[in-house]
Amino acid sequence: MDYGKYKYETAQKAREARRNQVHTVIKEMKLRPKIDPHDYETKKGHVVRFLKAGDKVKITIMSRGREQSRPELGFRLLKKLAEDVQELGYVEFEPKQDGRNMIMVMAPHRKQQQQQQHQQHNQQPRAAAAATTEAAAAAE
Helix, strand or coil, rough: CCCHHHHHHHHHHHHHHCCCCCCCEEEEEEEHHHCHHHHHHHHHHHHHHHCCCCEEEEEEEEEEHHHCCCCCHHHHHHHHHHHCCCHHHCEEEEEEECEEEEEEEEEEEEHHHHHHHHHHHHHHHHHHHHHHHHHHHHCC
């Protein structure tokens, strides 16, 4: 076996391995401890959208000034958010204090993510088949 053929085959294998990789996307949502109920619902809606799309979500509570002396407010807010969206995802990393910020990471449930990918995969051939059937009916 010559070296050029070997080099070409390893490049092909590497390209195929890169194509089959799953890219993990982490979206971030930033909150403050004293958040208004409507603003909280809006941010929660964004988190729900991210989890439904199959992305991980990093939720950051930013504390400033006197809010830093009450980290339990941020902890309670993160727990409440986790409970509100628990049917879509689970807490991958528990809330932890990181300087002024408190961070928690949520990920979508695997079964739900696989079902969603399966549905998208099945809908694409059906749509193409429906389009060809309509085109054939129009041609007659």
